[in-house]
Amino acid sequence: MTSSFPDPARTRAVLIGVSTYEKLPDLPTVDNNVSKLKELLMDDDLWGLPEKHCIDLTGDKASSVPQVMQTLHTAAAEATDAFLVYFAGHGLSPLKFGLHLALPSGDHERLYNALDFNHIRRVLLEVCTARQRLVILDCCYGGRALTDHLGSPDEELADLAGIKGTYLLAAASATVRALAPQDETYTAFTGEVIEALDRGIPDGPDLLDTDSLFVHVRRELIAKGRPEPQQRADGFGHRIVLAHNRWDQAVSPEAVAYAGALSATVGSGLGTADLGEALGLPPAQVKRYLRGGRIAPKAVLDAVTDLLGTRGRPLPPEKRNRLHELRRLAQRASEDADTQLLYWREEADRLRAELEELARELNGSALVAERDRLLSRLAHAQQYIKVTDGELAEAREDIDRLRREVDVLRLQARRLLAPDSDAEREEPSGHESAAVAKVSAVARQEGHVEGDERATAPTSGPDVSATPTRSSRAPDPPPSASVGAGCAFAVLVAAVLGYLLIGLAVSGGTVALEPSGGRRPTVSGEAYIWDVAGSVSSTFAVDDDAPTDRLEGTLRLEAGRECGSKPVEAVWEITVDGRSFKKGTAEIAGRGTSQEIATDFPLRSPAEKVTMRVGATGAAGTCDTFGLVWERPRLAKSFDVAYAF
Incomplete structure (x- = not known):
């Protein structure tokens, strides 16, 4: 369970960033990390920390170990609800001395100018009484530093922390260097953290906790081929709330x-x-x-x-x-499925309350039908909740599986794009050369056969030497020419018939409409069914890209039992790709009556999305409860001979 949101008045945050070093490579993007994180933590839409409670230590303020440790000690003593420590810079980890966070004058030979993480851990354990303690380290703790990288560790950073009740989020594992690209605004790890806080996490919870943030940041870094972060938490550390989710x-x-x-x-x-x-x-x-x-x-x-x-x-x-x-x-x-599920739960509670009130007032058989109606709607709501819960669980499992498959495919793609791909790109030219050679051989063979036929054709007859006159009849064509003309005509007829069949097959097909948004209908065979109270709106997607030029189907409205003798007046509208397409009205006399509306209309262009909206007019003396059925809704292509050609 996610913990409650930390009280800004009882929270302290210390942000430490070291961008310039005497002997180690400089990290110019670290200052940007600290300034942007401070801005976000102080934003009322995210956490709303007062400026005096969000302390940044950069430049001269992070030049000495005693100065930094005194600031950490004071802030830890003042924090009673939450305490956040952030460090970005070089990490040093000699085998015998553990993790050290390098300050400007620190290096592998001068560990006394670096923060010993054991001292920070002692402050968190012995000085800080806050119920939530969070440490974020954007560093690795090795000495093999390059211009565009932080250090590289020899053992797992998260295992080294070992702080009871504290959540630790680290930029990279022991064998991978944490990236700090010079051509980007922030370091790779902190940049993704800032992006998640600033823009929000799609489909994430209203309150972003450490676990939600880690899962999102890890997925984004892996997708970009960057070092994978790691985490460790004791107790409820996975559920420490960090900020409000800005995604809407x-x-x-x-x-x-x-x-x-x-x-x-x-x-x-x-x-x-x-x-x-x-x-x-x-x-x-x-x-x-x-x-x-x-x-x-x-x-x-x-x-x-x-x-x-x-x-x-x-x-x-x-x-x-x-x-x-x-x-x-x-x-x-x-x-949003969670919002719809909450709606059905609230409706179930409302119907249950109405039923209890009805039970108290029930004195005769006249109210039995009303009680049965409410019981039926309650059972429908409970069944919908059960089905939706199962669909949500399956959807989440599918999403997790697809994300894992995407990660594997991205890894395989990176391997396929290795230097060997240059050799693979040469292969198509070889295949093309072989294909050209084969076609040339066939062409030469056909030319040879035609030459033979021309060579063997008769060139003279018994009367060739005779001198023709103006009235002489033209000689008959050779038999081979007649046969060739007949074959050509047969081929032409076959081609025309083939094109006609193709045109019939392509232009006469139908494309189903599948529910994709709005209120999901109940599916019965080839019909979609809604139980409407007031109005309903559902969106359907086209499950095929085949060309279509008309909409088909039949819309039927049926008055509900509770309407009695009251008529139902409704308006309906169909929109295609966000534009109003057709609209009209429907009137039903009362219970037991219905009206059918043919939704067969030509389209100006192939559609991608169709939305059906139907709602009661709310006129005085009318009923706003009715059943709605859309039978065989689909898109089709009219048969067009010209289309085949």
Whole structure:
């Protein structure tokens, strides 16, 4: 379980960076590491540390061991919630003396001018009382340094740490040098850490912990062929929270509408900091809820309405119900599986509460049907939750497997792009030469046969010497010419028939539409089915790149049992590749009635994505609950003889 977010007021961070050395190679990008990390840690959207609690030691401030150790000692004593130590520079690791972090005048012969990691470990163990302690080392601890690299170690850095209750994140393993490219803004390892904090981790949790950060940074470094980082943690160290995740979900129109209504309800009287404190949420998370980057769940909306009530601004029931309706629409339209799963859990809780209330009021058989309806919807919601949980687990397993396969393929690709590839590039020219030689031989053979036929053809007859007159009939063509013309005609007829068959096969095919976004329908044979309360929006992707020029299918709306005699009025719209394509209205008299709409329309160009939206108009006296079925939705290519040619 991820630990709670560290309190900035009770947190201390010490960032140490050494970019210039007297004898070791300089590392100019280290100063950029420290300045950008400090900026991010002080950002209210990420952690929000006060400047006096985020101490940077670079240049003259990191010139002597006593100066640095005194700063570490003071900060460790003040930290009661979280303590962060970051070092970027050269690492030294003589076999007999353990890990040393080199300061400007330190080198292999002057270890007394380097930080002994055992002293840092002692500060963390004996001085620091913070419940969360984090050490990030962007270095290796060997003396074989090159201009573009940090040192190289002889033993595992993480095993050397051994600090109880502390998380250690290191740039590279013992046998690989940590990269510090001169032509980049940051060192390789810290650059990926900064990228993850600054831009966020796609599909990551709202609160980024050490484990989420490590998995993302490791994957990015391996994909770029760079040294693989390593980690070690005792206890809950894997779940220490570092920052808010800046990545936002894809914002849908429903999410924007919900966020706008929620923001207008809160008004300007409450700032994000005050609202976050009252709700027990970080201000950064409140900002995401109010701009639609995250969809505020039911618990947050209930807390907001309760807070407004205590502040003398109670919401009218109709406005509160409208906010919950917008919330449900935004959750159902979200493409994030976790958001949809949360929606179904909240719906199950709501239906259960309605059922309990109904049970208390049930006095006659007139309410039995309503109870059965709620039980049916509750069972449907529970079944959907169960199925979605299984799909999520399988999807996560598939993602993990694909990531491992991609890593292996990238490694194989790098091996295939070794110097041997030059020899492989010579092979195609050899094959081409062989193919050309073969074609030339066949051509010469055919030319020889044609020459033989010309040589053996008769050139004169018994009357060749006779002088022809103007009325003489032209000589008959030789038999071989007639046979050749007949063969040519037969070949032409066969070619035409072949092209016609190809045109029929290619242009007469169909392409299925597969659900890819929005609310996922229930699949029954070749039909998609929705149980609609209000509105529904689903997106379908084309599973083939075959040319198509029309949309096919039949849309059917059926009034629900709960509608009784109330009619259903609905509007429907089909969009193709984000552009409105066709729209219309549907009217159903009441329970037991339905209306079919043929969705057979020509397309101007092949489509890649089709979206179907259907919603009740909400007119007075109408019902907004109905069943929706889309039978055999697909794209097709009309038969076109010209297309075959």
